[in-house]
Amino acid sequence: MTASVQPRPKHPQAHTLHLGEARVLASRLRLLALAALAISAACLAGAFAFQYLGGLQPCPLCIAQRWAHAAVILAALAALLRPGVATLGFTAIAGLNALVQAIRHVGIEQHWWATECTGLTGAADQAPGDLFAQIMAASLVRCDEIAWQMAGISMAGWNGIVSAGIVALGAWGAWQARSLRRLRSPVWPA
Known part of the structure; x- marks a missing residue:
């Protein structure tokens, strides 16, 4: 009687998913993606509501945060x-971009560091006509002033908290999606 030797898996916890398990996992991953999309869309809707309904004009850093959330929506x-x-990893990276933009904005609001949109630069070295043009082109909304806050946290701070959640959703989804790589049968379309 000869004993057959089973090859050991590369990873001790590695196993092949059944097609039904893969479809359930894919559905859960889609829910994570949908949650990230809904959160970013709500952030953008809130920002536009504050601007157009509440009359709170955005500064240049606020605009950058909006673009970061648009990237999250696309990912x-x-x-x-x-x-x-890959796709959930890109969602996490886009969320990380939104988080970095929010941290940058909070740091400028709290005067932890300076920025180019807090005032004029190089005024002493410019001709009067150039200085006037720079003044006229300057943003009317300053990045270093907190325009709105709730519970002592500015809008940029809340954006950072929400963006950290988006990063967590995307990273968790990408981690869970590794199981789909071990799948031998396609799950597409679900």
């Missing part, structure tokens, strides 16, 4: 259509 749409390590 989350890709993850919603095709959940996987």
Whole structure:
């Protein structure tokens, strides 16, 4: 009687998913992507509501944060259509970009560091006509002033908290999506 030797898996916890398990996992990953998309869309909707309904004009850093959330929405749409390590990883990276923009804005509001949108630069070295042009082109909304806050946290601070959640959703989804790589049968379309 000969004993057959089973090859050991590369990873001790590695196993092949059944097709049903893979579809359930793909559905859960789509829910994570949908949550990230909804959160970023709500952030953008809130920002536009504060601007157009509340009359709170955005500074240049606020605009940068809006673009970061637009990137999250695009990455989350890709993850919603095709959940996987790459698409959910891109969602986490886009959320990290939004988080970095928010931290940068909070730091400027708290005067931890200076920025180019807090005032005029190089005024002593400019001709009067150039200085006037710079004054006229300057943003009317200062980045270093807190325009709105709730519970002692500025809008940029709340954006940072929410963006950290988006990073967590995307990273958790990408971590969970590793299981789909071990799948031998396709789950697409679900």
